[in-house]
Amino acid sequence: ADEGTRAAAARRQDSLTKPPGSLGRLEEIALFMAAWQGNDRPRIAKAQALVFAGNHGICAQGVNPFPQEVTAQMVANFEAGGAAINQLCRVNGADLSVIALDLDRPTADFTAGPAMTEAETLDALNRGAAAVDPQANILTLGEMGIGNSTISAALCAALFGGEVADWVGRGTGSDDDGVRRKIDAIARGLARHPGLAPIETLVALGGREQAAICGAVLAARAARIPVILDGFICTAAVAPLFAADRRLLDHCLVGHVSVEPGHRKLLSAMGRTAILDFDMRLGEGSGAVLALGIARSALACHNGMATFADAGISGA
């Protein structure tokens, strides 16, 4: 991030017609955008929303009540404009692209072996990176994939430790037996793949949409594009990057905190506070795109307000 630009943006904030600091988190978002865009008047002329979809061999362990066909059906729904993410992108001004990653070829069941090969992981990383529009001023990330709350809990347990059960929630709607199956499958996966380095964890326990999200985050960093992550699954997807070097996520905000219980625990482990807390648990990038609307408001204030000098307002 460009700290000189951040300081210039902070000076502008303090000159605007409001008590200093009174726009709170909106001011922080404006300074963050300034620093990463390298522009003390940061802008959102083009916002890109990317949604990556993948399927998961771990579904063989009965971790999700829905069939894997739902992933492709939801991708078709995204393409037809009928999903929540379509409506949210329209209202908040994001250009949506949906990238289905080999849905007819799920990853392998991680209780039996690595979920992906290194080549598959690298391919998904590259497809994620290639999807980023270098002209975008901000990028929101999201995902769809039946079974991927199990993948996310497995990544978190492997990278941050703790009780497996503390990372597991109901996902799209597991009952108590389903939650027990998730915990059991993850425990067997962790036993099968001990002592992995961060990126090896992504290979052994992750999935294609997780790898693609990592690739998009890295490509955005290279292009100085600020990123808004979505909820539990999207944040867990980049946890291997955080574990490798936490500075890799410095250009990312977290759009919302999910009701999926692992998310609050993960944000705490990463030292992050989400922008919104709306009891959501949908995925698709929905919380990230809602937070994009907040970022638009933050920049409108930063760029559009009069200064005290302009407006002739008396000081204290």
Add this chain to the structure above:
Amino acid sequence: ADEGTRAAAARRQDSLTKPPGSLGRLEEIALFMAAWQGNDRPRIAKAQALVFAGNHGICAQGVNPFPQEVTAQMVANFEAGGAAINQLCRVNGADLSVIALDLDRPTADFTAGPAMTEAETLDALNRGAAAVDPQANILTLGEMGIGNSTISAALCAALFGGEVADWVGRGTGSDDDGVRRKIDAIARGLARHPGLAPIETLVALGGREQAAICGAVLAARAARIPVILDGFICTAAVAPLFAADRRLLDHCLVGHVSVEPGHRKLLSAMGRTAILDFDMRLGEGSGAVLALGIARSALACHNGMATFADAGISGA
């Protein structure tokens, strides 16, 4: 509220292509809007943002570091388009009207007598009610008035009790001495006006913009227009209505929770949770208009999403 319409809207939410309940607070907002508009497909074709401004005799007690002229200067800034509220209304699609209430004639100092006469209070109530556009689909409320965080703390202490100091914060930027002067002035005001009924409290301790906000809330109720309140000062303005009959605020949401410490305490006393928590403390209706953007997203999902039947998605 129309509970039949709320139930119809809830049935629609459960038919949409998402796990039931997964849009969390967005679903609650959609049902709230449906019930108050009496329309199971609630809409925001016209959003009105009202900002009321007043001046306060309590400033004679040194409760605010800024001169009262700042109120009129900020009204001029609103009219010129240079304030935060102007930018937020543009991004979130609200029509802004600013109503300055006799700024050259501040209320009386409540440590010496009642802040307003009954006639002045009624006049401000009526001007607030008259400002509501009966064609609006949603109304956001806000205020501007040097000294009005003292007014707000006084109203809360009179209506809900507790230690005066617990209702008092730094407002636009009081130092420790300024905070002590606020607490002392309020304590003397409470001693001067003991045992008042809720609406008498508004007369004795309130101000014109507080009365106008009450009038606007009541007029919106009569026209079935849902309302979004702003932060501490706006919520404290309607506390006399809450104390008179808490159902009078059933058609109101609270847009954000302010860092002004009295607000969290007031929301707790009223049993409310704000939509946003952004460490803001600006007023002007800024938090309410930000929350309007969230309501737009909530209704876009409610009205625009495909149902499971439309999209041909498999069940669990």
